[in-house]
Amino acid sequence: MTTVEIIEDGRAIALTVAGETYRFHAIWLRDNAWDDATRAPGNGQRLIALRDIPEGTQIAAASVDGEQLQLNFAPEGRQISYDIDWLMSHVYDTRENTQIGWNSDDVTPWDDALIDHIPLGDFARVQSDPAARAAWLGGVARYGFGKLTGGPVKEGALFQVADLFGYVRETNYGRHFEVRTEVNPTNLAYTGLGLQAHTDNPYRDPVPTVQILYCLENSAEGGENMVVDGFACALRLRDENPEGFELLSRYCARFEYAGEDGVCLRSRRPMIELAPDGELIGVRFNNRSAAAITDVPYADMEAYYAAYRHLGEIIDDPAMEVTFKLAPGECFIVNNTRVLHARKGYSGEGSRWLQGCYADMDGLRSTHAALVQKLEMAAE
Ligand code: FE2
Numbered sequence: 001m002t003t004v005e006i007i008e009d010g011r012a013i014a015l016t017v018a019g020e021t022y023r024f025h026a027i028w029l030r031d032n033a034w035d036d037a038t039r040a041p042g043n044g045q046r047l048i049a050l051r052d053i054p055e056g057t058q059i060a061a062a063s064v065d066g067e068q069l070q071l072n073f074a075p076e077g078r079q080i081s082y083d084i085d086w087l088m089s090h091v092y093d094t095r096e097n098t099q100i101g102w103n104s105d106d107v108t109p110w111d112d113a114l115i116d117h118i119p120l121g122d123f124a125r126v127q128s129d130p131a132a133r134a135a136w137l138g139g140v141a142r143y144g145f146g147k148l149t150g151g152p153v154k155e156g157a158l159f160q161v162a163d164l165f166g167y168v169r170e171t172n173y174g175r176h177f178e179v180r181t182e183v184n185p186t187n188l189a190y191t192g193l194g195l196q197a198h199t200d201n202p203y204r205d206p207v208p209t210v211q212i213l214y215c216l217e218n219s220a221e222g223g224e225n226m227v228v229d230g231f232a233c234a235l236r237l238r239d240e241n242p243e244g245f246e247l248l249s250r251y252c253a254r255f256e257y258a259g260e261d262g263v264c265l266r267s268r269r270p271m272i273e274l275a276p277d278g279e280l281i282g283v284r285f286n287n288r289s290a291a292a293i294t295d296v297p298y299a300d301m302e303a304y305y306a307a308y309r310h311l312g313e314i315i316d317d318p319a320m321e322v323t324f325k326l327a328p329g330e331c332f333i334v335n336n337t338r339v340l341h342a343r344k345g346y347s348g349e350g351s352r353w354l355q356g357c358y359a360d361m362d363g364l365r366s367t368h369a370a371l372v373q374k375l376e377m378a379a380e
Contacts, residue, residue, distance in 0.1 A: 107142065110232055122149060220349070244310050253291075255286065
């Protein structure tokens with residue numbers, strides 16, 4: 001039983017659906033009308049601006065008609081009908097997210113236990129089967145990480161991974177870059193340096209939001225890849241050291257890369273990025289491209305460094321990491337605004353050759369959402 005009541009002198013309504021009551025303001029409802037004069041029937045884009053809605057808009061009459069809510073707006077005198085299901089999926093009269101560092105339900109932070117449920121896809125299947133592609137992209141969106149196996153051992157195959165959901169983002173490193181090391185077989189003592197887990201290119205604004213690393217050769221001893229959920233690390237810092245979390249999110253770090261002729265990339269962004277309402281939206285962490293930090297007041301600098309060290313210790317904690325070795329024809333993908341990656345040291349004979357490229361999370365989320373919609377419609 002759905003009922004509606006006009007409240008606050010017509011400035012809002014209280015809609016009761018299945019025993020729960022949700023309030024909606026008149027101005028919000030009028031702005032979110034779906035009639036043909038407000039929204040373009042084809043693409044759903046809004047045809048009016050807020051200036052076209054009178055100030056002081058009120059609801060003069062309200063009634064429920066089956067699945068529809070009928071509202072009469074004054075002073076326009078316009079009758080508009082609303083799909084109650086649509087209203088229910090856009091409720092805003094709920095408990096507020098008050099905890100700093102909150103995440104939406106679409107995001108699941110993880111630690112080393114993810115090893116048992118890595119979003120894993122078969123290269124050919126995610127290419128040919130929309131349901132398999134939707135499942136894999138959904139995993140990447142949720143965990144910020146995924147792996148594909150069984151792909152071609154062929155230069156440029158990484159572009160076919162980007163084609164699954166979007167477009168390559170070209171940078172000064174090119175459309176793609178080579179991560180190639182020949183281990184010198186005459187010097188078996190040589191050990192390839194491991195790299196601390198990092199996000200790529202924090203000196204860009206905006207950063208590339210997706211990285212793809214595709215393996216073509218990996219016969220050296222070691223050379224595993226490792227990923228760490230920067231969100232899980234930031235949340236652990238928040239719980240272990242709230243003041244440190246606050247410092248790393250309040251003040252901007254600086255990042256810089258000027259390692260080649262004609263390039264001078266600089267950014268000023270916090271290591272832990274929060275939306276104005278406290279949502280955790282980004283992590284930037286990269287010792288190699290961290291520039292001098294000059295935006296932290298003298299009084300806070302030592303504490304800031306202590307927090308930076310603490311976050312680094314959490315990131316280095318094996319309990320937070322997932323380690324795997326890519327075979328030729330396998331690749332992994334990360335949400336570069338969240339998940340850090342690293343290479344373990346390697347040694348012995350053999351070679352390691354990966355190709356990398358950047359792409360974007362918005363395209364990935366869009367492709368995933370559109371696929372899910374299509375699959376749901378086909379199932380109805
Ligand atoms: Fe990297």
